[in-house]
Amino acid sequence: MSEEQKTQQDPGHSEFEREPVPRRSLLGFKSFIGMYAGEHCAGTELMIGPLFVAAGVSAFDVVVGLIVGNALAVMSWVFLCAPIATRVRLTLYYQLEKICGRNLVTLYNLANGVMFCFLAGAMITVSATAVGVFFKFPMPELNDMYPNSAGWILAVLAVGALIAVVAAYGYQTVAKFANIASPWMVLVFLAFGFVGLRQFISVTGAEISSPAELWSLAKTTIWKGGDPLPGQTKFTFWHVMFFAWFCNMAMHVGMSDLSVFRFAKKSWYGIASGTGMYVGHFMAWISASILYAFQLHVDPSNTKVLPGPLAYEACGIAGLICVIIAGWTTANPTIYRAGLAFQAIMPKTSRFKVTLVTGLIATIAAMFPAIAMKLLDFVALYGMLLMPMGAVIFVDFWLIRKFGLQSNYAELSGKTFNWAAGLAWFLTLGFCLWIIFQYGQDKKFFVSLPGWFVAAGLYIVISLFYQKKIRPSVAA
């Protein structure tokens, strides 16, 4: 079997999975700029932008909230994630295994895999909306929980099956295709914004000859604020800011991107994430939200958030292709990664079968439009679920030795389940859920901030008891 064949069969394999990345394999700043710019322009951006409008954002809330929130996200990469990544140069999973033990990492994998399945489901939903443009079957409404037509189910099934089979067979081919598509996709998103803006100018008859007049149009016509659409949570500046900061929380605060920045020569390369934030999570969200705001402006009763028809109206077939590719190229690695996470739990099962079954689960999830239509809520919960482990890694690396405790305790003690880390995770989630149920559902967008400090504190306090009890045997 050639090396190429081996790689194709085991495309998730990367070098240095269980050793620090050596100096010769480090990458330059440019690699990270390109990667973040392309990767954060995904199918889900076409849902998030419109959902902001459905949430009743005002122009100031959305523009300034995104600028500030994305800056905080970049700072989280620069000051929390990249400094540890460039010092230990290990993958997230290996770093976690050293701290938490293999069994706790398996549990983390399971949680990650389940969330990946739902996320991939939302991406399949996005792609399936493009199919509806051609076949004219009834598509989901904004507040639909369940599939509303046989045509929708068949479209999701066809798109999901295709994505799952491709993920199982040819992950690398799609990854290559995604790299080629990404500069094109970024510019199509930009075109969405230009076209949507012009449509607003034409319909309202506004004269735009200065930034002040543009801002006035934005305030009074595009992002008017006020009440959200029925069934949606009202978004203020704070909601937008925290959403932009925490929507990739699993990656920066949650430390998933240790696996990425272990290849960086310097920790300040974390600033490269700014390209992804301001291209994908600013420009793309703004563009997609303009298209949806225009749809509402023309027909206030048409509240459907359907990226396919939105993109088709704006940019024709090219826009439709963008929706399909954006959903497909991001669902593909998501299904693949979910498959890897599940396979870690059932190592004897073939990766092909696991990926196919994972794709099937994601496809079934995609049939239920509630996941995509409630994407803002889902993304907030996704970050919250994985955030405590980021706090554990941060404390374990920077602080725990100052308390006379051991870092990488599972590795040193031979434990397969570090209860200090496990309890810090579970109790923090309990705390966050209590806040949400006690003080209101919209607190899910904010609760991860105090949750991080709770997780950090719990890990230290529980470790004081847990490690103390076993320390003599470790020393021996």
Add this chain to the structure above:
Amino acid sequence: MRTTLQIISWLSLVALVVPSILYLAGSMELDRIKAYMMAATVVWFVSASLWMWKDTGPTVEEEETVI
């Protein structure tokens, strides 16, 4: 050959976005924008695939899933 393909593909990206800028400026009709964008899309995927396919190997981003 590679340089020529690169020039063609970068020009196709220019052709992709410029019509929408002209539309924003009120100098072009929407139907023409859609046709130009479709043509630019075809040129980009054909020309870029010819020189980018070999260049794009597994990279660091395969480790993660993003939103």
